[in-house]
Amino acid sequence: xxxxxxxxxxxxxxxxxxxxxxxxxxxxxxxxxxxxxxxxxxxxxxxxxxxxxxxxxxxxxxxxxxxxxxxxxxxxxxxxxxxxxxxxxxxxxxxxxxxxxxxxxxxxxxxxxxxxxxxxxxxxxxxxxxxxxxxxxxxxxxxxxxxxxxxxxxxxxxxxxxxxxxxxxxxxxxxxxxxxxxxxxxxxxxxxxxxxxxxxxxxxxxxxxxxxxxxxxxxxxxxxxxxxxxxxxxxxxxxxxxxxxxxxxxxxxxx
Numbered sequence: 194x195x196x197x198x199x200x201x202x203x204x205x206x207x208x209x210x211x212x213x214x215x216x217x218x219x220x221x222x223x224x225x226x227x228x229x230x231x232x233x234x235x236x237x238x239x240x241x242x243x244x245x246x247x248x249x250x251x252x253x254x255x256x257x258x259x260x261x262x263x264x265x266x267x268x269x270x271x272x273x274x275x276x277x278x279x280x281x282x283x284x285x286x287x288x289x290x291x292x293x294x295x296x297x298x299x300x301x302x303x304x305x306x307x308x309x310x311x312x313x314x315x316x317x318x319x320x321x322x323x324x325x326x327x328x329x330x331x332x333x334x335x336x337x338x339x340x341x342x343x344x345x346x347x348x349x350x351x352x353x354x355x356x357x358x359x360x361x362x363x364x365x366x367x368x369x370x371x372x373x374x375x376x377x378x379x380x381x382x383x384x385x386x387x388x389x390x391x392x393x394x395x396x397x398x399x400x401x402x403x404x405x406x407x408x409x410x411x412x413x414x415x416x417x418x419x420x421x422x423x424x425x426x427x428x429x430x431x432x433x434x435x436x437x438x439x440x441x442x443x444x445x446x447x448x
Contacts, residue, residue: 207235208297208323210364217375218242220357221295221321232280232296232306232322237263239297246270249290253280281309291318300325300369304344307332307378314351314388320378321357329356329374341432343402347395349436352378394443401431401439409434416446 208214217239223229225247234240234252236259243250248271254260260277267273276283281302285292294317298306303324310317324332333354334340348354357375362368403412410420410427420427423441425434 206297206300206365206367206369208238208360208364209366210360213360213364214238214242216358217321217323220375220377221293223248223293227293228290229293229295230285232294233299234263234275235259235297237266239295240267240273243295244269244271244273248272250274251276251286253278253283255279281305285310285313285316287316292316293318294320295322297323300328300371303328304331308344308347311347311351311391314380317380319380320352321375322378323360323373323375325369326359326372326374329376332376332378336435337433339432342405343398346398346436346439348378350391350394350440351384352380354378390443393447394439396448397443397446398439400448401434405431413442416442416448418442418446 218241221243223243223245225245227243227247228249229243229251231240231243231250231252234254235256240250240252240263244267246269250271250273252263252273253276254263255278257277260275263275267275292313294310296306303322307320307322310320330340331342331344332348333356334342334345345354355377357377360373360375362370362372364373397413397416400416401409401412407430408428409425409431410418412431418427423438423445425438425442
């Protein structure tokens with residue numbers, strides 16, 4: 194009972210469906226000389242799919258019992274290091290090697306983890322995560338849809354994202370009450386944007402979505418935008434504004 198209580202606290206639902214795990218591993222497509230960071234390895238189900246010769250894996254788990262178990266379980270063939278800690282307090286290695294990030298993310302902090310990783314954009318090659326379906330839809334949202342919101346826009350500034358496939362509750366040992374989705378985020382090759390302006394861009398987007406029911410002019414009223422100058426229809430709602438238009442606003446106006 195104590196173990197189950199701990200797992201609920203950390204949002205741990207472990208994958209046990211071998212077919213799903215195989216498909217995840219096949220989709221990730223690990224290659225020699227890849228450098229992986231795995232978030233929340235649990236008991237190593239996904240670790241097993243990338244544990245190959247010539248690969249480096251750094252796995253971080255907040256549950257010390259899991260780390261102790263994994264250290265006993267694995268001794269190669271990959272170069273594996275297991276760390277006990279909170280990923281939200283972890284800094285990605287800045288050693289020049291692009292990192293591939295993978296994980297079955299705890300549902301309660303999945304968006305926090307992904308937003309944190311945006312700050313390490315330059316050190317990342319791609320990311321593959323299993324998340325709650327609703328969160329996956331918000332991450333991959335497109336303009337003029339209900340899922341084009343703060344999360345989708347911030348991620349779209351740096352990554353191309355897509356939902357790869359869904360995973361049913363039955364694939365887990367403790368069944369979640371929702372369907373999950375396996376998603377991929379690939380770093381954009383080049384940014385048509387000065388990364389130093391990211392903070393202001395995020396502030397603009399947050400303010401723009403103060404109320405979805407109001408138009409963009411009302412939500413950004415305090416900035417004093419000349420809408421004709423930046424060629425944006427002020428009557429549009431925030432989800433009708435493209436990422437390029439948000440970029441243009443953040444270039445012209447500071448918060």
